[in-house]
Amino acid sequence: MTDLRQARHLATEIPGPRSRALMARKTATVASGVGTTMPVFATRAGGGVVEDVDGNVLIDFGSGIAVTTVGASAPRVIEAVREQAEAFTHTCFMVTPYESYVAVAEQLARLTPGSHEKRSVLVNSGAEAVENAVKIARAFTGRQAVVAFDHAYHGRTNLTMALTAKSLPYKHGFGPFAPEVYRAPLSYPFRDGLDGAAAARRAIEVIEKQVGTPAAVVIEPIQGEGGFIVPAHGFLPAIAAWCRANGVVFVADEVQSGFGRTGQWFASEHENVVPDLVVTAKGIAGGLPLSAVTGRAEIMDAVHAGGLGGTYGGNPIACAAALAVIETIEADGLLDRARQIERLVTGRLIRLQEADKRIGDVRGRGAMIALELVHPGTGEPDAELARVVSAGARTRGVIVLTCGTYGNVLRLLPPLTISDELLHDGLDMLADAFRAGLNS
CATH class of the missing domain: 3.90.1150.10 (Aspartate Aminotransferase, domain 1)
Known part of the structure; x- marks a missing residue:
């Protein structure tokens, strides 16, 4: 400090x-x-x-x-960034890989919900990670439709603007947006008065009527920009169970709610929800640009070689910072x-x-x-x-x-x-x- x-x-x-x-x-x-x-x-x-x-x-x-x-x-982050910057600032992991990228992926496999085998891809921003999650889900399922929720915020790129619910200031004047994005009602206890089971039935009915079987359902376990809305107890598990029963990829956007923010490593854990894919960013690297998609190995590996990545994705300095953040959260309680x-x-x-x-x-x-x-x-x-x-x-x-x-x-x-x-x-x-x- x-x-x-x-x-x-x-x-x-x-x-x-x-x-x-x-x-x-x-x-x-x-x-x-x-x-x-x-x-x-x-x-x-x-x-x-x-x-x-x-x-x-x-x-x-x-x-x-x-x-x-x-x-x-944070002292550990400062020291890790200094040491890495003195070693090298960039090689591009897709050209000359380095250990810290792998180490971050190992930590994400350890920390994200579920004991299944996992894989990760590292990119730069929350929006970029959400887009990659949709790409991966489409490649795995062979389907195109994606469901997001009322009040959602997922980013400012074209696809993530389509997933985002709020027009001003995020979408107004920027269309047309990516197709095959559908919206379902979220559980909003203060406004709708529904318990989790009833709110989930309402959402699932909309999805089944409007979409059928989408490639993915993308949801913030606790919404961020949409109003810090905490769904009623039971809503998230019911949506996740419907996804499992229908072969739909359940994507938890933990960009704002992840990395200890809610008192668990991930907000999904409060109701023991195990997502198929988890999207992380923001708190992952102590202020350096880094984000990730982490998920079931069979889903993540559905993408052909070269289909994921980016020049700056998993930058070595950001990876060093992320490892220091994880150490800090654990060591300092x-x-x-x-x-x-x-x-x-x-x-x-x-x-x-x-x-x-x-x-x-x-x-x-x-x-x-x-x-x-x-x-x-x-x-x-x-x-x-x-x-x-x-x-x-x-x-x-x-x-x-x-x-x-x-x-x-x-x-x-x-x-x-x-x-x-x-x-x-x-x-x-x-x-x-x-x-x-x-x-x-």
Whole structure:
């Protein structure tokens, strides 16, 4: 970890003068389609904080959107990256392979759910990994149709935009999209009131009527951008069982929910679901670009030689970082820490909810917790309140992200290395932002 003091500190207003100057430079040179959540520019980060160019130290409830799970400057990751960079930065695994790629695949085989024989392919981003999972499922089954779910987010490439449910800002104006993608209703307990079995029957009926037997069903065990929706108990096992019974590849997109974020290595494990293919990214490599598809050997090996890969896929520096992340999670007990964070954060948020009827739901697992904001009485989504509260938290020195199909969900994704003191301080600031937004 850096020597960055683990305490919130506001040296200037947010944003400060140096950040404002940098934002002007960004506006002049960076495409306007690249938005930013925070109006500040980072200069250092570590543990549970981010320091900006004006000397403000912000509590990090975002982890770079669930990427820096072990902290932004984890010591083992820094050392592994340094050692690998001194050895070599690239050869292309498809030209001159190297051991660290194989070692990451071995660790993925060990850690992902199920004791079956597994294979992996390493690529660069979550979207790229999802696309490869679909390719593999199509090659294995000989079928083309793919089912995704309401509120899903799977990426920004053409195929993953088709799988993604939300139009703005992800899909609007970018079509036409890849064909043979179908959508089924997700279990959304706060909104639909169904138990897991009933929600699964509804989804399966839609799939059977609209598609028949697809190549794959792609689902986030806990949705990310769609609103941190945790399906009702029994929903995921029922969908997985239907897939097994019908020869459909069950693909768990664990890009945001994987690598210890929910208190298990993978969110699928909370209901003992064993996916056919698991997609990982984000927290896998401590901030370096790496993603993977890991799955049953017979499915993964259905693709012809040369059909999978990419120039940068499984870059040696990213692989070294991933091995260090896995070591850090295990050596430092971060799965248990995620569960501790869940108890602390959920307890605080439920008390806040009891005093504020605009908080319709508190949900999530581990260090992946959300509040859904609504208009009291009607329960209709309140996106404006989410905007006001998140902005208010930021001016108080706390990084808070929003999400959800309706834009009305606040999501908390602190690094697992954050201290209880920072958590409490950040939640105090969030509560202040709610009080300040009473008239919003």
